[in-house]
Amino acid sequence: MIQDARKPVIRFIDLFCGIGGFRIAAEQAARLLGVRSECLLSSDIDEPCQIAYEANFKHKTLGDITKISADSIPDHDLLLAGFPCQPFSIIGQRKGFEDTRGTLFFEIARILEVKRPSAFVLENVKMLKGHNGGKTLNRIMEALRALGYICDYRVLNALDFGLPQKRERIFIVGYKKPCPFVWPYGKVKMTPLSRILEQNVPKEYFASEYIRNNRLARHAPTEMPTIWHENKAGNISVYPYSCAMRAGASYNYLLVNGERRLTPREMLRLQGFPDSYKIVCNYSQTRKQAGNSLPVPVAQSVLFQLFAAQGWHNGVYDDSLKQEESVHGQMILLERRAKYGRKKKPKVAYC
Numbered sequence: 001m002i003q004d005a006r007k008p009v010i011r012f013i014d015l016f017c018g019i020g021g022f023r024i025a026a027e028q029a030a031r032l033l034g035v036r037s038e039c040l041l042s043s044d045i046d047e048p049c050q051i052a053y054e055a056n057f058k059h060k061t062l063g064d065i066t067k068i069s070a071d072s073i074p075d076h077d078l079l080l081a082g083f084p085c086q087p088f089s090i091i092g093q094r095k096g097f098e099d100t101r102g103t104l105f106f107e108i109a110r111i112l113e114v115k116r117p118s119a120f121v122l123e124n125v126k127m128l129k130g131h132n133g134g135k136t137l138n139r140i141m142e143a144l145r146a147l148g149y150i151c152d153y154r155v156l157n158a159l160d161f162g163l164p165q166k167r168e169r170i171f172i173v174g175y176k177k178p179c180p181f182v183w184p185y186g187k188v189k190m191t192p193l194s195r196i197l198e199q200n201v202p203k204e205y206f207a208s209e210y211i212r213n214n215r216l217a218r219h220a221p222t223e224m225p226t227i228w229h230e231n232k233a234g235n236i237s238v239y240p241y242s243c244a245m246r247a248g249a250s251y252n253y254l255l256v257n258g259e260r261r262l263t264p265r266e267m268l269r270l271q272g273f274p275d276s277y278k279i280v281c282n283y284s285q286t287r288k289q290a291g292n293s294l295p296v297p298v299a300q301s302v303l304f305q306l307f308a309a310q311g312w313h314n315g316v317y318d319d320s321l322k323q324e325e326s327v328h329g330q331m332i333l334l335e336r337r338a339k340y341g342r343k344k345k346p347k348v349a350y351c
């Protein structure tokens with residue numbers, strides 16, 4: 001980390017950046033710990049994602065990562081990558097770092113090998129854990145360890161981090177030097193759907209009368225807002241939260257109260273994007289982008305723990321905080337300390 005005269009800076013790169021969910025999480029975590037962060041490079045091959053990213057971060061995104069030489073990448077402290085699941089079937093069959101060649105995971109490994117940042121956080125679908133009887137994930141972990149990183153993984157659910165979305169994702173954290181990193185617990189109370197849903201939603205979001213009647217024939221209307229899910233067999237499940245948004249799912253897979261699709265703003269809120277995030281792409285592009293993105297509060301909690309463990313903070317974080325059982329509790333403590341000073345020993349409260 002660069003010791004700047006004003007504030008230390010965490011320099012990071014954002015690979016497979018999509019619309020920048022990881023970047024928002026890193027910036028938020030750094031801010032909570034009183035340090036600056038600076039994204040030195042971002043890359044995504046998808047043009048609409050590049051447009052959304054540039055509109056929001058005023059930062060031009062590079063394209064295909066396979067065409068970017070590791071030497072041309074600036075030195076950084078942290079590598080972030082929510083890499084696509086495309087390479088699984090290939091990695092699982094083979095052994096070690098060299099054998100990941102030709103996969104998008106290899107692109108991460110080759111950059112780590114040359115640039116050697118202090119730490120990295122990778123994110124992927126939960127399925128990676130069980131793929132090919134666990135062999136695929138083992139190969140990935142072996143490859144990362146062969147590069148000299150201490151690493152671990154954990155499946156975390158967005159529902160445990162305050163979002164009304166059941167979205168389980170695997171996070172892989174690695175660092176060069178031993179540090180007291182602990183995984184966040186979550187335990188944050190769920191934001192009610194009513195706070196995510198927009199009012200006066202335009203007609204175009206409503207499903208046809210045929211679809212609505214079809215849903216009502218299979219489930220009674222609910223008093224509280226709910227999301228109605230249709231599985232491949234045509235069964236309807238109704239929950240006060242959304243199941244994982246999926247980029248390629250049918251347009252009627254998730255229906256608010258069984259009658260309408262989610263608006264772009266609602267989809268971004270379900271992933272924890274702030275309302276200040278500008279929506280510049282059309283409905284189907286934004287739907288795909290939100291479905292491919294990551295739950296920001298989960299990534300933020302993981303990054304908060306990592307930054308704190310790496311000592312990337314401005315003295316606001318100490319050992320007593322490390323022992324608190326959730327990041328949410330830690331954030332409340334930080335806020336109280338900022339308000340009342342350090343001497344008072346506050347109780348942790350969960351809202």
Ligand SMILES: C[S@@+](CC[C@H](N)C(=O)[O-])C[C@H]1O[C@@H](n2cnc3c(N)ncnc32)[C@H](O)[C@@H]1O
Nearest residue numbers: 016017018019021044045046064065082293294
């Ligand atoms: C799972 S999404 C990651 C989304 C991101 N974490 C976010 O918050 O929006 C994977 C991304 O990898 C991008 N991608 C796929 N192949 C790529 C390549 N060869 N080079 C750069 N990006 C690529 C896709 O366009 C997609 O946006």
